[in-house]
Amino acid sequence: MPRNLLPVLSLLLGTLFLFLGNGLQGLLLPVRGTLEGYSNEVLGLLGTSWAGGFVAGCFVAPLLVRRIGHVRAFSGFGAIICMNVLVTGIVVDDVAWLTLRAVTGFCTAGTSMIIESWLNERATNESRGAIFSLYIAITLLGVVGGQLLVGIIDVSTPVLFMVCGILYCVAILPTTLSTAASPQPLKRVSLDLPSLFRNSPVSFVGILMIGIANGAYGTLVAVFAAQAGLKQAAIAVMVSITIFAGAIIQFPAGRLSDRMDRRYVLAALSGISATAGILLVLLHPMNVYVIVVLVAIYGSTANALYPIAVAHANDFAAPEDFVKVSGGLLLLFGIGTIIGPTLGGPVMTHFGPHALFAVTAVAHVSVVVYAILRSRMRAARSSAEKDNYTAAPAAITSLATPESVALDPRASADGDGR
Structure with missing residues (x-):
């Protein structure tokens, strides 16, 4: 079984850092927003804008990936997420945060779909169960690990925003440096x-x-x-x-x-x-x-x-x-x-x-x-x-x-x- 997992280790490593960043940013923004005195309505809309962007990304991202390819799309989505979180730490403004959060949700859907598609392409019938279970474990550990960073570093400083940007940059590397062939185009999403x-x-x-x-x-x-x-x-x-x-x-x-x-x-x-x-x-x-x-x-x-x-x-x-x-x-x-x-x-x-x-x-x-x-x-x-x-x-x-x-x-x- 370990031999079956070797082809996807770089993808799973990228997944870990991607979800570390997601977990950190997801908890950092409402905590910092509370310190900044943002209203509950605005703080709630941070979740609304992210979820709206994520759902939209599930529909639109496959079209973008078809046009420019998996590696370019993943690098582009990851770079935008990284820039967004850094700008969020610089421009502490509720309207800017809501806009950036929607874009981040969209790009997060794109990066997640590309990684999941790549894992699916490399999985065999024998290794699919192990890869799926390991993927679930890594997503949970990544989210929890990112959230725990909020309890270690003062959220009133820009440090955690920079740490989050670093995590997203590291998440891009395993996929962009991989020599594995790109998977099949992402599936078109429908909702009946x-x-x-x-x-x-x-x-x-x-x-x-x-x-x-x-x-x-x-x-x-x-x-x-x-x-x-x-x-x-x-x-x-x-x-x-x-x-x-x-x-x-x-x-x-x-x-x-x-x-x-x-x-x-x-x-x-x-x-x-x-x-x-x-x-x-x-x-x-x-x-x-x-x-x-x-x-x-x-x-x-x-x-x-x-x-x-x-x-x-x-x-x-x-x-x-x-x-x-x-x-x-x-x-x-x-x-x-x-x-x-x-x-x-x-x-x-x-x-x-x-x-x-x-x-x-x-x-x-x-x-x-x-x-x-x-x-x-x-x-x-x-x-x-x-x-x-x-x-x-x-x-x-x-x-x-x-x-x-x-x-x-x-x-x-x-x-x-x-």
Whole structure:
């Protein structure tokens, strides 16, 4: 197996530094923005603009890559991201940040799709599972590692912006210096919402609600923590614990959903997430340990929902439609992440920082109600008929593209694994 991984080590190394930069920048901006006195609406729109740029990039980036090639496109996207983060540290202005964040989201989609396409091209049927698992692990470690840097270096200085720029520069090198042949052109992305809903109403509604909750939380949790009185290091640790907890619980929750109606598992996990959120709203805890525990409970269950919803959709889809369904749901999740922070910012302004979790609680209660309602209207698949559960990086990092779906070992069943 190690021999099978050698051809993609340089790509995985570039992935690590790319996600280190993404994790660092994603937490640095709301924390620094809070220090600068930006409104909650502006801080929420930072997430909205990034998610909007990312979704747009999933549609447009394949066209650009076809015109100029993988290496040139990757270098160009990476250089723009690097310049953007450096300019963000120089020009501390809310309008400039929103514009630059949208461009960064667009270019991040492009770099991610190119790396995932390259990995998919180099993977064989024997190594695909190992490469996919290693890719998920690297994305999680990269995001967490980048976030922890916020707890080490003072965010009020330009240093972290420069560190982030360095990480992006290093991420470009393995791919640009690689002698590997360029992969096939990126797949054109399509989004057929009516078809997705007909296939699985629970997955459609559930993933949209999960995207809203995760988008609001992912963008504004650092703002909530800062306004609740947590120090810079505590914020970084809290967010990182949430990611690790979510990664750990994905596997037992997924295996449980393989053995029973996935809609009940979705309802149970969503209920726990909603309960943790409601407690944060009602209790208004100011003690750092109480906040970290409740947020960890929230994050561990909330981050386990997305892959279960995708697996439920694939239970009812034909094997040859795996890439189409999973890729479409990923884009639907992206739409939710655009809506979430747009709602979360104004709600926090009017009702206080803890009200962030009122937004997430409404989304998760909606999943509970709809999943239980639909379980009375449509019979569950038997264990033999079910799709195999697989963890998904989008559940936690919100950085996966439709190309990552083709890398999933299950995609080889319909010929889209390349």
